[in-house]
Amino acid sequence: MNPDELRALVRARRTSMIVDRERPVPRALVEELCEQATWAPNHKRTWPWRFAVAEGEGRARLGEVIADAMARRGDPAEKVAKARTKYLRTPTTLVVGSVPGDSPDRTAENRDAVAAGVQNLLLTATAHGLASYWGSCPKGANDPVAELCHFEPGTHVAAIIYLGWATEHVAPPERPPVHVHDI
8 A cells, every 4th residue: 555545545534324224244344343453553562452343132232231321320311212222323333442551551551552443443444345433432331331342340441333334425524724833
């Protein structure tokens, strides 16, 4: 890949859930996306990323766990109701976790590595023609979601990624100009 091809791939990545809801994402492709995430920089080689895939009824279970946590927090009933079905919007939902480190600094470094890995994952999804959307775990739902995913205690849910086959092109949003300062 040359720099122009890389630039085109990076700029082609879009946050989108305009997908074919009936067309599954092959498990082998999901596993490739996860494997690509593990090539992100990782200080001290702690290998902090964890992955869980929700397909079929698993998406509804994810929504129930999140909605129940939101209800316990006292979130508005309409937000709780929406959470019960929102993970059904794409055929595949991928949960990405970051395990805690042996110190606060290492925990922060792990989260940075996982975030970099998510970008690798999203770019790989784009290269395969998948639409993707990086969502956050709602407040109060981290631990129940991590438990549902069989992640280690203390794992931070860094991303809930919606995946599906794109059915439309989404225009890129305007970007502010970049300012690089001398020091």
